[in-house]
Each structure stands twice: as C-alpha cells, then as structure tokens.
Amino acid sequence: MLADDVTVTTAQDGQLTVIERIVTDAPAVHRIAERVPVTDDEDRLYSITDLHLSGAATADGTTVTVTGPATLTYTVDGAVAAGGQVRFQVTGGWDRALDRVAADFSTPGVSTADCYAGQPGSSRQCTFSELRSGGAHAEQNMLRQGERIDLAVQTGPLPENARFVPAGPLAAFAPGFPTVLSGLALVLYLLVGASVLRRRTRPPAPGVPPAYVAYVARGELDLTGTVLDLVARGHLHIADGQVTHSEADPLTPFEEAVKAAFPAGPLAAARPDQAELKALLDAEAHRQGWLSTREPHVRRAGLALVLAGIVLTVVLAVTVGEALIGVAVLIGGLTTFAAAPLVPPQTRSGRALGTPAERVESPLATEIDAIQTLAERRSAVSAQ
Structure with a gap:
C-alpha cells in the first residue's frame, strides 16, 4: 500500500510550500517534477528548494526514496502564471502505483480549481475535487506508475513567476536573454583578446641597445x-x-x-x-x-575554459536549458587555446x-x- 497526503500553501511572494505525508509498506521512489511538458513545443520549469525529510526517506537531488512512513517538505518556485493561476504537480513520478492521494491547497481568494490525473498532459479529471473555505481539496483513487496529479487553481493577485522554455531535441540550445548576454560577453572577450594580440608600433626607447x-x-x-x-x-x-x-x-x-x-x-x-x-x-x-612565459599559462587557461564549457553545456542542456551559454564558454576556451602561441611575450x-x-x-x-x-x-x- 502506498498513499500520499499533500498540503500546498502559497506565500505572498508566489512561492509554494509543499508537505507530503507518505505511508508505504514497501520501498518506493518519488521524482519531484522540475520540468513539465505544456505542449509539444514548450515545457514549464519549476525550482525545488529547501527539501527536508523526516522518517524513512532519503534524497538524491529531487529524487526521494521512501522505505516507510515519511514526511517531505519543500519550496516550489515557478507555479504562478499570468492572472494568478497557480498550477503544479502535487504528486507524480512514482515508480509504483499509488493507492490513494489527497491534496489540500490553501490560499486566499480561490475562485476555481481543476484537478487532472493520469499521464502528464492528460485532461482526465481527478476522482474528487471541490472548493473549500480558504482553498481547494482533491482526491484520487489509484494512480498508476508514472502518472501524476496536476492541480490548477485560480487565486487572488500573486507575483507571476512561471517560466516556460522551448521543448524538443534542440530546445536546450534555444537562445534566451541569458544566452544573448553570454554571446555579448563572448564578443567582448574576443575583441579584448584581439586588442591584446594586436602588435602596436612604437618608437624605440632611447638608450636601449x-x-x-x-x-x-x-x-x-x-x-x-x-x-x-x-x-x-x-x-x-x-x-x-x-x-x-x-x-x-x-x-x-x-x-x-x-x-x-x-x-x-x-x-x-x-x-x-x-x-x-x-x-x-x-x-x-x-x-x-x-x-x-605567458604562452603555457594561456594554453592551460584555454583548456580549463574548454572543459568548463563542455560541463556547463551538458548541465544546462539537461536542466534549465540555455545551453548556448556553455557553447559560448567552449568557443572562448578553444579560441584562447588556439591563440596561445600568438600572445605577445612582452x-x-x-x-x-x-x-x-x-x-x-x-x-x-x-x-x-x-x-x-x-x-x-x-x-x-x-x-x-
């Protein structure tokens, strides 16, 4: 038997505090969603922070392994879209079926609440959902392995913090504002490097052989x-x-x-x-x-930038996107390494x-x- 009792509370800054009280008679793994498909071309990003565990549970990042009764508490950023709609997967990503899920959403000014169950993206309604004083309540009987419960609640005014990124094989390389900044930084870096490499003509110093x-x-x-x-x-x-x-x-x-x-x-x-x-x-x-003897130091700095660019590209590609930032660092490293023999030794x-x-x-x-x-x-x- 595996059951999850979830309580979600909103704060004035738009962040959510989530408490999951889990009961299980066998080990189970719960992957808290940080990237959720919205359409075929777009994903939604969430930030999970301040994860605290009590009871029979351990965590590796946002993947929690539960072997007995346990309580998870964490903070979610990115759940508030335009107009004050709060949407978040209250549970999901389990490696086995859940027998029962109950979710309570607490926030002032709730006007509507929709609860969806099943595979990510499905619009199947939860077993039961209703508005209550100060929030909403939802229940779901039997949630199969890999399925989720997605709660969409219309609240009063809250700061918008939802983040959306393109989906697809090249989505991680779609340019956003941070990527544009990294591109400008790369151009500036190359211009400064070209200025350093440029050999200036000056008259010889007097008195020097x-x-x-x-x-x-x-x-x-x-x-x-x-x-x-x-x-x-x-x-x-x-x-x-x-x-x-x-x-x-x-x-x-x-x-x-x-x-x-x-x-x-x-x-x-x-x-x-x-x-x-x-x-x-x-x-x-x-x-x-x-x-x-600058050349070996410049060559080593170039290699360090190349390695940092590769690691950054991979990390950004599998997390928040904007992997072109890592590509910019990689290009800077390759250019630095290649230009090392041209660096003036003076x-x-x-x-x-x-x-x-x-x-x-x-x-x-x-x-x-x-x-x-x-x-x-x-x-x-x-x-x-």
Missing part, C-alpha cells in the same frame, strides 16, 4: 645593429676590412660576446655563434623583466622598449649582414 629592442619586439637577433652600436660607442673600430678593439662604457654579457665574436684582425674572420648570442639575449631580456616594460627603428644602410652594414647570413647558415647546418 638595438639588439634588445629587436629581440623583445620580434624575437630577432640584430647582430648588424649591435656591431654598428659597438662601433658608435667606441668598442670596435672597423676600417678597410680590419677590426680593432678599444675599451669604453661597460658592456652586457651579450655585447661582450658580440665583441669577442669580432676579434681583432680581418673582419672576414668573425665567427658569431647564433645560438650562444640568442641565449644571452634571452636571459638578459627575462632578467630585465622585458619578457615572460611585459609592460618590454612593450615600452618600442620597435626597431629603420636602419640606415651603409657598406659596413652590408658586410656585417653577409657575416650574419653565413653564421645563420652554419647554425642551420649544425642543427640538422
């Missing part, structure tokens, strides 16, 4: 610019294809290595080591705080170095370019 400006801005080894800078500063003297050294202002380890790569003697004897010079440049750029101080200035061509620059080209070829061959 050209090699550092070129390496931080473009990842290039500007050997020619460094040699010309060392010549201008008096560390190297190159004339008639001969190199001589002098001492002047202090040099960085990179500049010392460039100076050493152009030993005193014939200019053609210069043997700059591309890998060594780039490593020294890179170490100095990171030590100065001009470069950072820090704010690195960007302040600017971009390399246009080089003034000269016969000496041409000679050094030829030496750098030869060094690059040697590096490529040794790397193979």
Whole structure:
C-alpha cells in the first residue's frame, strides 16, 4: 500500500510550500517534477528548494526514496502564471502505483480549481475535487506508475513567476536573454583578446641597445645593429676590412660576446655563434623583466575554459536549458587555446622598449649582414 497526503500553501511572494505525508509498506521512489511538458513545443520549469525529510526517506537531488512512513517538505518556485493561476504537480513520478492521494491547497481568494490525473498532459479529471473555505481539496483513487496529479487553481493577485522554455531535441540550445548576454560577453572577450594580440608600433626607447629592442619586439637577433652600436660607442673600430678593439662604457654579457665574436684582425674572420648570442639575449631580456612565459599559462587557461564549457553545456542542456551559454564558454576556451602561441611575450616594460627603428644602410652594414647570413647558415647546418 502506498498513499500520499499533500498540503500546498502559497506565500505572498508566489512561492509554494509543499508537505507530503507518505505511508508505504514497501520501498518506493518519488521524482519531484522540475520540468513539465505544456505542449509539444514548450515545457514549464519549476525550482525545488529547501527539501527536508523526516522518517524513512532519503534524497538524491529531487529524487526521494521512501522505505516507510515519511514526511517531505519543500519550496516550489515557478507555479504562478499570468492572472494568478497557480498550477503544479502535487504528486507524480512514482515508480509504483499509488493507492490513494489527497491534496489540500490553501490560499486566499480561490475562485476555481481543476484537478487532472493520469499521464502528464492528460485532461482526465481527478476522482474528487471541490472548493473549500480558504482553498481547494482533491482526491484520487489509484494512480498508476508514472502518472501524476496536476492541480490548477485560480487565486487572488500573486507575483507571476512561471517560466516556460522551448521543448524538443534542440530546445536546450534555444537562445534566451541569458544566452544573448553570454554571446555579448563572448564578443567582448574576443575583441579584448584581439586588442591584446594586436602588435602596436612604437618608437624605440632611447638608450636601449638595438639588439634588445629587436629581440623583445620580434624575437630577432640584430647582430648588424649591435656591431654598428659597438662601433658608435667606441668598442670596435672597423676600417678597410680590419677590426680593432678599444675599451669604453661597460658592456652586457651579450655585447661582450658580440665583441669577442669580432676579434681583432680581418673582419672576414668573425665567427658569431647564433645560438650562444640568442641565449644571452634571452636571459638578459627575462632578467630585465622585458619578457615572460605567458604562452603555457594561456594554453592551460584555454583548456580549463574548454572543459568548463563542455560541463556547463551538458548541465544546462539537461536542466534549465540555455545551453548556448556553455557553447559560448567552449568557443572562448578553444579560441584562447588556439591563440596561445600568438600572445605577445612582452611585459609592460618590454612593450615600452618600442620597435626597431629603420636602419640606415651603409657598406659596413652590408658586410656585417653577409657575416650574419653565413653564421645563420652554419647554425642551420649544425642543427640538422
């Protein structure tokens, strides 16, 4: 034997307090409805909160397992439609037949009450229903497995809180206001990302050796610019294809290595080591705080957004809909992951170095370019 005695009370804010007193002689499972079909194209959503149990019952979300006499108490939001009509499944979703159901609905200003029993959507009348002072009363003898009792009551003024969503295979992806907001947020996110990726052209910072400006801005080894800078500063003297050294202002380890790569003697004897010079440049750029390792962090953030988007899409699809919100998060994650290699490695101080200035061509620059080209070829061959 399984019986359910239900009491429903409305509050001024339009929420319902439901108390179910259950008597059973065998285990039974009761799934409280949160999404109810209204038509072939539309479902109605309810929010079930503050679920409390006493007696022989346990709950997993809104699925309650009853093994003996028990009382369920919970709050329902979403039952009040336009004009003050309150409609809610007072019981249903049982995995076995109910022998008897009694429902009392308490609210002021009740003018009409209809009680429907059977499969969801059916219009079969309950065994008995009537208006009573301060509410309505309904009874149903024998409710088969999976059937429900749906009570529709016309009350006095109450705040409207009914929510309807499209039904069907793609209903979870139907755009609503939250989806529109998430779409706008995605567009804003992509625009901000594009702004970050956009490489701005700035004049080179004064007093910074050209090699550092070129390496931080473009990842290039500007050997020619460094040699010309060392010549201008008096560390190297190159004339008639001969190199001589002098001492002047202090040099960085990179500049010392460039100076050493152009030993005193014939200019053609210069043997700059591309890998060594780039490593020294890179170490100095990171030590100065001009470069950072952002790419792996951005890639991990993209993966996290992808996973969050997948989970959010699934959760929203099987609950309240608006699954396109999760799709927007997923798109943002995929874009972030794909754009990680394009994220500028420069820090704010690195960007302040600017971009390399246009080089003034000269016969000496041409000679050094030829030496750098030869060094690059040697590096490529040794790397193979």
